[in-house]
Amino acid sequence: MTMINNSTSISLIHTANDYYNSDDYVHALPLYIEILKNECNDAMTWYRTAYSYRMLYGFNSNTYSLYYQAYQRLSTQMPNSVYTKYAWNQIFNVNQYFKVLPATGIRAENGDLYGVDNDGDGRRETVFVHGYYRKDGTYVRSHYRAK
Incomplete structure (x- = not known):
């Protein structure tokens, strides 16, 4: 359900996903951030960005914000997905850790x-x-x- 049309962004998504799938978040995260700068609305790209960020930097306000953005898209694009539930759980976990809600x-x-x-x-x-x-x-x- 990728919502990006240009071939450069699609190529970035494939490369970022390859890094992500091999647990190489150091290389995946900058690519995902570049993709998001192009106004990407793809729920899984937002989710993978949030997950990569959390793996590198732990829980903080940016983690919360990324998971929140991912959850908003996932709940619309994939409402019954396990990823939607996981994104919500991560928002809750950040809330418990930082009391941000x-x-x-x-x-x-x-x-x-x-x-x-x-x-x-x-x-x-x-x-x-x-x-x-x-x-x-x-x-x-x-x-x-x-x-």
């Missing part, structure tokens, strides 16, 4: 993730801010901020 939901309106350094200032953002309207009528989407 907030009571208000996984992601704020502006795309921020709970417990992640969303703005690059080196601080984890764990305080949920509800969306609100400014005096001038501008709507500020919900987001997370550091304490």
Whole structure:
């Protein structure tokens, strides 16, 4: 169910899958990331990217984000697949390890993730801010901020 058309990307997928199948995640991961940059929507490519990343770097916010993206695609493209269940379990495992899922939901309106350094200032953002309207009528989407 590959959703990439150009031959370069298809060639990258085959090469990355060969590395992945031989447990060579060091070489597979950069290829998968290059494929994802081309707006790949293939569920298994996202899954293999997440798995390769976890094998190399363990559980962290990037692992969570990759598995979350994989799960969204898998649940649509392959809802009864064992990979869909595994991706969900990995999201749960990262949650248990880092406590990244907030009571208000996984992601704020502006795309921020709970417990992640969303703005690059080196601080984890764990305080949920509800969306609100400014005096001038501008709507500020919900987001997370550091304490």
